[in-house]
Amino acid sequence: MNIIKLNAIDSTNNFLKELSATQIIENFTTVVTENQLNGKGQRGASWVSENGKNLTFSIFIRHPEKNLNNLYIINIITSIAIIEALKEYHLNDLHIKWPNDILSENKKICGILVENTIKSNGKIQSIVGIGLNVNQRKFENLPQASSLAQLKNKVFDKDSLLKSIIQALKSNYKKRDDINFLWKKYHSLLFKMGIPTVFENKQQVKFMAIIQGVSSVGKLQLQLENDTIKEFDIKEIKMLY
Template sequence: MKLIKLDAIDSTNDFLKGLSNNQSIENFTVVTAESQTKGKGQMGSVWVSEKGKNLTMSVLVNDYLSDISAVFDINIAVSISIIQVLKDLHIPKLSIKWPNDIMSYNKKIGGILIENSIKSNGTIHSIVGIGLNINQTDFTNLPKASSLAKICSTTFDKEKILLMIVEKLKQNIQFWNVNAISMWAKYSDNLFKKGIPMTFLDKNEKYFMGIIQGVSTIGKLEVLLENDSVSDFDIKEIQMLY
């Protein structure tokens, strides 16, 4: 595994993407930064992180996806890898807020942003961006955020966690064909608020009640509605209120 450490960068995803576009680099190359000026989250949001306290990293994953229709598989592999590592570190009450926020109790402690590109030879390259709140304890104006240190009242070794995540991800990808069904089941079992009646906001800004049932094969959230029907929602179509 090649590890590139940066002090400050606009975005580790953008840096790694540019690197992979301009030269041949080994699979599972990792870029990490102490500070990101333009860290990205889902749907164009900004990932805010205190310098030096948290894990901000991007990993190149080549030749994992063979079919773009199965693109959600890599979300499954990455999010479950992180959950498995955090369980090994005894982080309590872990879950995945669809599609790929990492939660402890009702607090967000991490996020994942995966950018896929199809190369001219038909191969699919994935840039896996991971932000994980490790040792930051001040979350003023971020009431839904927390960190490993704040939850567990101790500090953690960021690089050790980075290496654990990459190793677990490599294992899960290597054995994906054997374990795909169980990995999808683990993702479903770890879904935040699954089976609990809750309020949602749709794209027309209308509130409705529903119960999360799971995730479809293409990564849409399956919600049981009050009329006993199940509807599938894309990330731009629904907001979870909790």
């Protein structure tokens, strides 16, 4: 494993993007930092992490195919891989909360941000950013956040966790051509799948709907109260739970 360790950096995603733009790097090269000063999350949100307590890292993936139609499969593979790795540490009730949060016992412990780039030769590469709450114990003004240490009441070895996640990602990436298998697994892990749930739209109007799945481009498919199925993008709605 090619793992680059840094004490502090603005964003591991940005660092890896700049590195891959200036030199040829090994596939699955990983950059991890003890202190991420300007981490990014979904919807343009920041990812705040206590210095030295958690895992904040990014993984570089160069894809051999020039297939733009299945890019969301990287999100799926990453989510599945993290859950598989965490199961080895006996985390309970693990789920994927759309679009890319990992929950344990209904608490957010991990966030994922995948950034794809299409090169001039048509080849695609992805930077997979992951923030995993490991040994942090306090989350001020974040009632839905938790960590492995909080949930299991012990300190975890971050290096072992990192290697477990990278290995699980590599293993699942090899299955990327078996799209039906990966989608089925992803949907089996989807939080609130098939359960009536409250959502809120951009106008802050609350409504009840049932998650039917996620589309091939990552939109959430909801069955509304009038029984119609509608797809929503990341910025259009949020789940209230």
